Amino acid sequence: xxxxxxxxxxxxxxxxxxxxxxxxxxxxxxxxxxxxxxxxxxxxxxxxxxxxxxxxxxxxxxxxxxxxxxxxxxxxxxxxxxxxxxxxxxxxxxxxxxxxxxxxxxxxxxxxxxxxxxxxxxxxxxxxxxxxxxxxxxxxxxxxxxxxxxxxxxxxxxxxxxxxxxxxxxxxxxxxxxxxxxxxxxxxxx
Amino acid sequence: xxxxxxxxxxxxxxxxxxxxxxxxxxxxxxxxxxxxxxxxxxxxxxxxxxxxxxxxxxxxxxxxxxxxxxxxxxxxxxxxxxxxxxxxxxxxxxxxxxxxxxxxxxxxxxxxxxxxxxxxxxxxxxxxxxxxxxxxxxxxxxxxxxxxxxxxxxxxxxxxxxxxxxxxxxxxxxxxxxxxxxxxxxxxxx
Numbered sequence: 495x496x497x498x499x500x501x502x503x504x505x506x507x508x509x510x511x512x513x514x515x516x517x518x519x520x521x522x523x524x525x526x527x528x529x530x531x532x533x534x535x536x537x538x539x540x541x542x543x544x545x546x547x548x549x550x551x552x553x554x555x556x557x558x559x560x561x562x563x564x565x566x567x568x569x570x571x572x573x574x575x576x577x578x579x580x581x582x583x584x585x586x587x588x589x590x591x592x593x594x595x596x597x598x599x600x601x602x603x604x605x606x607x608x609x610x611x612x613x614x615x616x617x618x619x620x621x622x623x624x625x626x627x628x629x630x631x632x633x634x635x636x637x638x639x640x641x642x643x644x645x646x647x648x649x650x651x652x653x654x655x656x657x658x659x660x661x662x663x664x665x666x667x668x669x670x671x672x673x674x675x676x677x678x679x680x681x682x683x684x
Numbered sequence: 685x686x687x688x689x690x691x692x693x694x695x696x697x698x699x700x701x702x703x704x705x706x707x708x709x710x711x712x713x714x715x716x717x718x719x720x721x722x723x724x725x726x727x728x729x730x731x732x733x734x735x736x737x738x739x740x741x742x743x744x745x746x747x748x749x750x751x752x753x754x755x756x757x758x759x760x761x762x763x764x765x766x767x768x769x770x771x772x773x774x775x776x777x778x779x780x781x782x783x784x785x786x787x788x789x790x791x792x793x794x795x796x797x798x799x800x801x802x803x804x805x806x807x808x809x810x811x812x813x814x815x816x817x818x819x820x821x822x823x824x825x826x827x828x829x830x831x832x833x834x835x836x837x838x839x840x841x842x843x844x845x846x847x848x849x850x851x852x853x854x855x856x857x858x859x860x861x862x863x864x865x866x867x868x869x870x871x872x873x874x
Contacts, residue, residue: 531791538784542732545777573763577770584774587735594728601721 495568496561498629502582503557505622509589510550512615513543516596519608539595546588553581570637579633586630589623593655620655685758686751688819692772693747695812699779700740702805703733706786709798729785736778743771760827769823776820779813783845810845 520540527533556578559565566572596616603612710730717723746768749755756762786806793802 531788534784534787534791538781538788541784542781545781577767580767591728591732591735594724594731597724598721598728601724 495633498633499557499561501625501629503554503561505589505626506550506554506557506585509592509619509622510547510554512619513547513550513592515611516592516599516615517543517547519599519603519611523603539598543592543595546585546592549581549585549588553585556581568637579630579637582626582630583634586623586626589619589626590655593620593623597655623655685823688823689747689751691815691819693744693751695779695816696740696744696747696775699782699809699812700737700744702809703737703740703782705801706782706789706805707733707737709789709793709801713793729788733782733785736775736782739771739775739778743775746771758827769820769827772816772820773824776813776816779809779816780845783810783813787845813845 517540520536524533524536524540565574568575570576593616596612600612707730710726714723714726755764758765760766783806786802790802
């Protein structure tokens with residue numbers, strides 16, 4: 495587990511920095527929002543990432559506790575270890591949702607500077623998500639925690655994030671013209 | 685705690701039904717999406733609620749375990765009780781985020797049928813969020829868990845959801861004309 499702990503530690507300290515960069519990017523967009531819908535949309539994403547930041551502020555020290563050998567046994571009979579696994583399983587979804595927040599932003603922030611920053615974070619966090627997903631599947635099996643991934647069916651046909659990803663990579667997003675613009679009320683007839 | 689447990693139980697079984705109704709409402713919208721951005725947007729919200737549904741499928745039986753007196757003491761020295769508090773604190777945010785998902789949907793699904801259903805769910809879940817927030821503040825204080833709400837500052841000037849809420853009630857949403865439509869790429873200059 496020590497090897498995995500050190501990998502998890504670098505992944506979650508890395509994504510923590512990326513959340514902070516993303517929140518900084520959203521802040522002026524929220525303040526300059528042109529209407530209540532736009533403001534709510536970005537404020538909502540901002541808050542979800544802020545909630546994740548608060549959870550990581552507890553998970554990272556917990557990983558460090560185990561790295562220092564002070565977390566107890568790597569065993570389901572150890573409640574602190576169970577808490578670690580629970581939080582890691584939760585933050586796997588946190589990474590997944592963050593990648594989708596970045597994909598949504600890639601559709602909307604089309605300037606070269608933000609496209610480059612978003613694409614860089616998107617790539618790194620998608621790799622982190624894949625890594626955490628695979629390691630946790632392995633760990634949950636190894637410790638027979640009985641954990642089943644409620645999300646797995648979305649990946650039945652491979653990584654659905656990878657499917658989304660080619661919808662909004664930096665290069666394509668710039669030239670991409672959606673069939674129809676996505677406007678407030680454009681779904682009235684749906 | 686028994687009184688609060690029964691209130692939490694009815695709140696989380698109620699919101700579970702509402703998630704299922706909301707996911708049913710999103711399903712055809714995802715399938716009829718007119719472009720990748722629109723599809724990703726609704727699929728993303730669908731997945732976040734699906735993740736919450738999976739967490740509630742664990743939380744509700746845990747509440748029932750305590751209702752049956754099989755969860756152990758209501759004490760921070762009881763790890764099962766700590767897990768209950770952790771999950772309740774997490775699902776307080778789940779309720780908060782759900783209310784915002786419903787507000788976003790109220791901006792977009794303008795037909796009377798969906799406006800009525802969304803407004804009904806919005807009202808019920810906003811009340812549930814307020815209740816859970818207040819009860820947990822009280823419980824965390826009573827058991828001196830040292831828990832601090834990373835979200836509280838959003839409520840400094842009162843309930844910011846209430847602020848959002850008058851942006852999209854069923855009645856107003858129908859006649860509401862946003863200053864500017866919220867389109868893909870409308871933020872290029874931001």
